[in-house]
Amino acid sequence: MSLGMQMLGGLFLPLFPLSLVLNRGLARLRHPYQRALLIILWPQLGVLLVTRADAPVPAWLAAWALATALLYAYRAIALRDLGLWIAFLATSAWALLWLSDSSPGLRHLEALGLSAPLVLLTLLGGGLEALVGAVSTWTGLGLASTAPRYAAVLVLGVLASIATPLSPGFITLAATLADQAPGAPALAVGVALVWLLWSWSGARLIQGLVVGPGGRDRIADLSLPMAWVYGLAVAGLGLAGISLAGALL
Amino acid sequence: MDRWALLMVGLPLAGALLGLLLADILGRRVAQLSIALSLGTFVASVALLSRMLGGEPAATLALADDWGLLLLDPLSSLMAVVVSGISLIVHLFARRYMAEEAGYARFFVLLDLMTAALLVMVSAGDLITLLVAWHLVGVLLYFLLGQDVRSPTAYRYAFWTLLTYRIGDLPLALAAGLLFHAYGTWSLPEIFAAMAAGPQAQVLGMPLPEVVGGLIALSAFARSAQFLLHTWLPYTMGGPTPVSALMHAGIVNAGGFLINRFAPVFVQTGDVLHWVFLMGLVTAVIGSVLMLAQHDVKKALGYSTMGQMGFMIMECGVGAFSLAIYHLIAHGVFKGTLFLGAGGVIGQARRDDGVPKDELYTFVVERRPARQRRPWLLMAVITLAVPGVILVMTHYLVEQGFFHRQGAVVLLFFGWITGAQLIFTTYRMRTENLARLFTLMLVSFTVVVVGYTLISHAFDLFLYPDPALREGIHAAAGIAPVWFDALVGLVTAVIVLGWLFTYYAEQQGGRGRDWLAGLRRRFYGAISQELLVNDLYGWVSRRMQAGAERLNLWLRWS
Numbered sequence: 001m002s003l004g005m006q007m008l009g010g011l012f013l014p015l016f017p018l019s020l021v022l023n024r025g026l027a028r029l030r031h032p033y034q035r036a037l038l039i040i041l042w043p044q045l046g047v048l049l050v051t052r053a054d055a056p057v058p059a060w061l062a063a064w065a066l067a068t069a070l071l072y073a074y075r076a077i078a079l080r081d082l083g084l085w086i087a088f089l090a091t092s093a094w095a096l097l098w099l100s101d102s103s104p105g106l107r108h109l110e111a112l113g114l115s116a117p118l119v120l121l122t123l124l125g126g127g128l129e130a131l132v133g134a135v136s137t138w139t140g141l142g143l144a145s146t147a148p149r150y151a152a153v154l155v156l157g158v159l160a161s162i163a164t165p166l167s168p169g170f171i172t173l174a175a176t177l178a179d180q181a182p183g184a185p186a187l188a189v190g191v192a193l194v195w196l197l198w199s200w201s202g203a204r205l206i207q208g209l210v211v212g213p214g215g216r217d218r219i220a221d222l223s224l225p226m227a228w229v230y231g232l233a234v235a236g237l238g239l240a241g242i243s244l245a246g247a248l249l
Numbered sequence: 250m251d252r253w254a255l256l257m258v259g260l261p262l263a264g265a266l267l268g269l270l271l272a273d274i275l276g277r278r279v280a281q282l283s284i285a286l287s288l289g290t291f292v293a294s295v296a297l298l299s300r301m302l303g304g305e306p307a308a309t310l311a312l313a314d315d316w317g318l319l320l321l322d323p324l325s326s327l328m329a330v331v332v333s334g335i336s337l338i339v340h341l342f343a344r345r346y347m348a349e350e351a352g353y354a355r356f357f358v359l360l361d362l363m364t365a366a367l368l369v370m371v372s373a374g375d376l377i378t379l380l381v382a383w384h385l386v387g388v389l390l391y392f393l394l395g396q397d398v399r400s401p402t403a404y405r406y407a408f409w410t411l412l413t414y415r416i417g418d419l420p421l422a423l424a425a426g427l428l429f430h431a432y433g434t435w436s437l438p439e440i441f442a443a444m445a446a447g448p449q450a451q452v453l454g455m456p457l458p459e460v461v462g463g464l465i466a467l468s469a470f471a472r473s474a475q476f477l478l479h480t481w482l483p484y485t486m487g488g489p490t491p492v493s494a495l496m497h498a499g500i501v502n503a504g505g506f507l508i509n510r511f512a513p514v515f516v517q518t519g520d521v522l523h524w525v526f527l528m529g530l531v532t533a534v535i536g537s538v539l540m541l542a543q544h545d546v547k548k549a550l551g552y553s554t555m556g557q558m559g560f561m562i563m564e565c566g567v568g569a570f571s572l573a574i575y576h577l578i579a580h581g582v583f584k585g586t587l588f589l590g591a592g593g594v595i596g597q598a599r600r601d602d603g604v605p606k607d608e609l610y611t612f613v614v615e616r617r618p619a620r621q622r623r624p625w626l627l628m629a630v631i632t633l634a635v636p637g638v639i640l641v642m643t644h645y646l647v648e649q650g651f652f653h654r655q656g657a658v659v660l661l662f663f664g665w666i667t668g669a670q671l672i673f674t675t676y677r678m679r680t681e682n683l684a685r686l687f688t689l690m691l692v693s694f695t696v697v698v699v700g701y702t703l704i705s706h707a708f709d710l711f712l713y714p715d716p717a718l719r720e721g722i723h724a725a726a727g728i729a730p731v732w733f734d735a736l737v738g739l740v741t742a743v744i745v746l747g748w749l750f751t752y753y754a755e756q757q758g759g760r761g762r763d764w765l766a767g768l769r770r771r772f773y774g775a776i777s778q779e780l781l782v783n784d785l786y787g788w789v790s791r792r793m794q795a796g797a798e799r800l801n802l803w804l805r806w807s
Contacts, residue, residue: 078797144398181426
């Protein structure tokens with residue numbers, strides 16, 4: 001029973017190839033609010049199922065989860081589309097929740113902390129897509145020159161997503177490393193590699209979307225009130241990271 | 250003391266926040282605000298250092314329950330003065346230098362954030378605070394190097410920097426995890442006390458300090474551009490000059506600081522410091538050789554920094570921890586000056602290329618006298634004897650027991666080679682008054698050696714007041730006396746024979762055998778291509794991206 005629950009959890013805290021379901025689902029949802037809702041709820045269901053199973057995660061399952069996280073983190077380094085990058089990073093991040101040793105309540109918070117910056121990016125990307133058609137590094141947006149407020153929020157969102165201090169993701173990964181390093185050093189090194197690949201893909205995305213001279217057409221930048229809303233959301237992520245640190249570390 | 254510490258960390262943060270919020274109102278005056286707060290930060294850090302020099306004991310300042318500790322001790326107070334001092338100079342220089350650049354306010358906000366991150370890093374009293382600051386320095390440097398947001402080239406090399414720094418962040422995170430698990434606390438003073446008191450835990454069948462020390466050393470290698478993790482350093486010249494100065498004068502030295510911070514861990518290690526020495530030695534040699542092959546002044550300075558960082562890490566490897574701190578400060582000051590003056594040097598080079606002319610040309614065409622020559626054997630003996638005598642005498646006067654420390658003897662060798670190189674350079678110089686030049690060189694060499702020895706001794710007493718810890722560090726870096734004596738004999742023989750051969754070859758007009766000339770050409774070819782390390786990394790990263798693209802296609806992007 002518990003193994004069955006855990007395997008079902010593998011759909012929501014995605015394990016390859018079950019992860020294909022999540023990624024195809026995210027690709028089909030066109031509206032940013034729908035995608036944001038899915039990104040919030042999907043891992044919560046996974047954590048619920050896995051904690052309900054009330055059984056320790058077997059070593060082979062932990063290794064499978066890490067392999068999934070590594071696979072999607074690696075594949076993300078070649079991505080040029082913001083929407084796809086969000087989906088791959090979500091898959092990679094949520095798979096790592098299998099390695100968390102936290103209590104059920106805290107694991108829900110960890111999942112939320114990993115999802116929140118991706119939700120922010122989804123909403124921001126939706127707004128941008130409505131303006132320019134596609135948020136892809138192919139299009140040479142050069143946002144820092146053409147729409148600096150969009151660029152600033154995008155950069156902060158990507159940094160929070162790739163677990164830069166003091167985002168909740170940073171605290172979650174630091175706690176996972178601290179949990180795994182003594183007993184399962186191979187898993188800890190794997191988590192560290194996932195983290196490194198996230199940085200690689202995140203930096204490539206920033207460079208592709210933000211850097212460059214930009215197109216000839218001007219983009220209507222994010223309004224000042226909306227920039228404040230996003231800025232406060234990012235600040236909230238930082239505060240959430242600090243409070244999560246108090247609970248996890 | 251708490252008030253000064255809070256001011257020291259809080260002022261640059263306030264500068265960044267105010268700069269961000271008031272950029273539209275203040276316009277270019279954002280720089281003045283930033284400089285004023287930067288000056289305040291410097292004053293606060295000097296006040297902290299003066300209290301430490303006055304004998305105030307080390308203390309911790311807690312900003313949160315379990316983490317957020319600031320450790321106020323001799324090392325952090327000294328490093329804070331270095332960081333805030335260099336930051337203040339860079340602020341002052343950048344006010345006018347960056348005036349024509351886009352993103353003026355953003356630059357000062359990032360500079361203030363970087364100053365705050367560096368100050369938190371050097372005064373972090375727990376592993377989480379250290380990790381946060383260590384990590385943020387890499388991220389902020391990425392954006393400072395990419396100040397020109399229209400230039401993909403600047404960002405390409407900033408990306409390499411970020412990636413290398415991340416490679417260095419992760420071993421530190423693993424070490425933090427292991428230490429927390431073993432001692433149940435994130436606090437550095439508590440971990441060090443527990444480590445000194447009790448038996449050591451085992452990880453992977455090895456003592457914990459050995460594993461943790463190795464991981465910390467790896468982090469230090471990445472941050473201080475050691476060989477194979479160095480490629481980002483010479484290529485980040487696309488960033489603004491003030492950022493280059495800050496990076497080379499301050500940020501890149503962090504490896505030496507980290508090893509010093511974890512000195513109580515390294516005291517417990519067996520072989521780690523030997524590997525640290527080896528890595529530093531290889532980096533120092535390769536960095537210096539690559540520097541000599543560069544045609545671009547900033548790139549040459551970049552490789553010079555690599556060589557200096559190698560030397561700094563090597564000093565840690567021989568147990569001269571406090572000397573490494575002195576070295577990083579001295580290097581920071583002179584390298585910062587060189588970077589800030591690089592533009593002037595380029596301008597001067599446009600007027601006079603400075604390439605030495607052939608001796609025959611100067612004699613026949615310019616009708617200047619040929620350089621004076623002394624007998625090669627006499628000069629070789631002087632070259633070898635004089636620096637050695639000066640070094641041994643100076644060290645003997647400062648601390649008579651230095652011969653018992655293997656690390657001190659190893660460093661004497663480097664001083665010896667440096668002094669010998671200086672005399673050889675004088676010998677080759679074209680001058681009408683060789684005796685005068687030689688005397689000036691000898692006096693300056695003596696002053697440098699005496700100053701270096703006295704100051705490093707003072708640093709040792711200030712940073713490591715506990716004699717047991719000082720001796721422990723040197724003991725951890727030492728090897729078996731038989732091996733050491735054999736190595737000393739071998740290296741001495743190599744140096745003596747090498748210099749004799751060099752002088753002899755110089756006397757013969759630099760003519761060599763064909764096979765030697767061919768070997769030289771191949772060697773020059775390899776170093777002019779920077780040993781192909783950059784090409785290799787570029788190839789690997791392209792292959793990895795191509796692999797990821799193929800995988801994505803195969804899995805239909807889901």
